[in-house]
Amino acid sequence: MRAFLLFLLSSISVLLPSIAYSGIQCDADRFSFSISMPKGYLSGVLITNESDDSINGSMINEFGISAVDFTYSRRNGKLRLVSVISFLDKWHIRRMLGNDLRFCLRILKGLPADRKGKYQVSTNDNSITVVNLRRKISYSFTPLETTSGNDTE
Amino acid sequence: MKRLIMILLTTTICLVAVNAAPLSERQQKEIAAKINKTASGLKSMSCTFSQTKHLSLLSDKLLSEGKMCYRQPDRLRWEYKTPYRYLFIFNGTKVYVGNDQRKDVIDTGSNRIFKEVARIMMNTVTGKALSDISEFTVSVSDGNAVWIVTLIPKKKELRKMFAKITLSFSKSDLMISEINIFEKNNDRTEIRLKNIKKNITLNESLFTIPAK
Numbered sequence: 074m075r076a077f078l079l080f081l082l083s084s085i086s087v088l089l090p091s092i093a094y095s096g097i098q099c100d101a102d103r104f105s106f107s108i109s110m111p112k113g114y115l116s117g118v119l120i121t122n123e124s125d126d127s128i129n130g131s132m133i134n135e136f137g138i139s140a141v142d143f144t145y146s147r148r149n150g151k152l153r154l155v156s157v158i159s160f161l162d163k164w165h166i167r168r169m170l171g172n173d174l175r176f177c178l179r180i181l182k183g184l185p186a187d188r189k190g191k192y193q194v195s196t197n198d199n200s201i202t203v204v205n206l207r208r209k210i211s212y213s214f215t216p217l218e219t220t221s222g223n224d225t226e
Numbered sequence: 227m228k229r230l231i232m233i234l235l236t237t238t239i240c241l242v243a244v245n246a247a248p249l250s251e252r253q254q255k256e257i258a259a260k261i262n263k264t265a266s267g268l269k270s271m272s273c274t275f276s277q278t279k280h281l282s283l284l285s286d287k288l289l290s291e292g293k294m295c296y297r298q299p300d301r302l303r304w305e306y307k308t309p310y311r312y313l314f315i316f317n318g319t320k321v322y323v324g325n326d327q328r329k330d331v332i333d334t335g336s337n338r339i340f341k342e343v344a345r346i347m348m349n350t351v352t353g354k355a356l357s358d359i360s361e362f363t364v365s366v367s368d369g370n371a372v373w374i375v376t377l378i379p380k381k382k383e384l385r386k387m388f389a390k391i392t393l394s395f396s397k398s399d400l401m402i403s404e405i406n407i408f409e410k411n412n413d414r415t416e417i418r419l420k421n422i423k424k425n426i427t428l429n430e431s432l433f434t435i436p437a438k
Binding site: 131137162 | 325
């Protein structure tokens, strides 16, 4: 009987966190972003969430469709692309995107950035633009200001 | 003790039982036909919406609210008012995307995401996606007050982006009330439509692509 009760209680405790989640306060940083490539354009919102040893980020287009998910390790300074939208999910694009986002993230978060010769960084008001000089790809980030209150539950 | 077990069992069952009741193939076809009929009679609509993007990697949610207007055959105005101002206008092959900082006009022919999203948004908010058997495998289930239509993409390009899309239609007037988009990376976008007004006069200026 005790085992049965324990089983039921553990079932509930597994299910409840997802329901109780709505009370969690989030420290995510939000930016509007645009990536201009010679043959295309992608824009939307970048949301980052920091912990002691990593920075996780999701780039979603304005409609809410996920474009890129990544995780950056503070320990070894590496960025791993967790998921990339299908039409960008090619090995050479992933490699370039991973390197570029790693550099952009370091600039955005005030971390030491290497390979500065490969990129041009400029600021305009509160926007930051990073240009990959070799590939002619421009990444722009602007902190988002909300129109009312908190946007997370 | 028995009572405690009953309470715990009931709680567990309530928490777990979220699946909608399945229907026979004939029933599914009948309901889909009815929804299609309603959709084909829909000349225009306007509503407010709330959108919740569930981000699996960040264990976070992004809540947005706004207003939507649709007019046959290919006009859609999708306006986010909170927490960020964004305006989308789909007008034929052109999409306008604007916020306080940036305004762009995109040709859907050159932007694949927008092309797919524009088509899916228009076809789902109106219910037309049900008749597009070349695009989706359609199934219908009974969700008490609503019919739940599940669309599983058939085309490779869509399958890479979306695992499935579910649409909830009110049983009383067969109008759409909720859209859930399940992405391949386990993110989910939930859109709830409220204050729906059907077949109303909508000024063309609502769908005019603004000058940059």
